[in-house]
Amino acid sequence: MKRREFFNWVGLGLLASSLPVAIAACTSDSSTTASSTDDNTANKPPAKNWQKVGTVVELDKKGQILLEDSPVGAVLVIGTSKAVKDLVAVNPTCTHQGCTVGWKKDQNRFVCPCHDAIFSTDGKVKGGPAQKPLRTYQTKIENGAVFVQPV
Numbered sequence: 577m578k579r580r581e582f583f584n585w586v587g588l589g590l591l592a593s594s595l596p597v598a599i600a601a602c603t604s605d606s607s608t609t610a611s612s613t614d615d616n617t618a619n620k621p622p623a624k625n626w627q628k629v630g631t632v633v634e635l636d637k638k639g640q641i642l643l644e645d646s647p648v649g650a651v652l653v654i655g656t657s658k659a660v661k662d663l664v665a666v667n668p669t670c671t672h673q674g675c676t677v678g679w680k681k682d683q684n685r686f687v688c689p690c691h692d693a694i695f696s697t698d699g700k701v702k703g704g705p706a707q708k709p710l711r712t713y714q715t716k717i718e719n720g721a722v723f724v725q726p727v
């Protein structure tokens with residue numbers, strides 16, 4: 577066998593033996609892509625996830641929970657654990673110019689301290705300069721904690 581033929585056979589042998597490795601590498605790329613897709617899913621807004629915003633003890637003590645930096649956005653929960661079906665949760669950021677609305681229990685509505693926009697418990701505009709409703713959340717109580725989920 578000539579030297580040139582020998583190297584051709586060795587080269588072919590190396591190519592053949594590395595083929596499974598190359599296929600495995602391609603398969604690994606696919607799983608990396610899939611995991612990358614999973615990461616993209618994780619980066620989606622947590623809009624559909626329940627978010628803990630406080631405890632039942634806190635809610636029952638104050639009649640409300642205000643959390644301005646929740647991962648789902650600002651949250652204001654009104655009510656008590658004794659009437660779970662009546663819990664109300666809104667994003668208290670006023671849709672006019674972004675002030676934080678306050679809950680007026682005696683008037684059963686949210687009122688903005690900046691320009692007096694008024695919102696009902698379902699977030700709809702009832703008066704003032706705001707044109708858009710407050711965003712609302714579903715609520716639930718589980719294991720002593722209060723959770724919200726964007727509607």
Ligand code: FES
Binds near residue numbers: 673674689705706
């Ligand atoms: S910012 Fe709320 S009414 Fe203007």
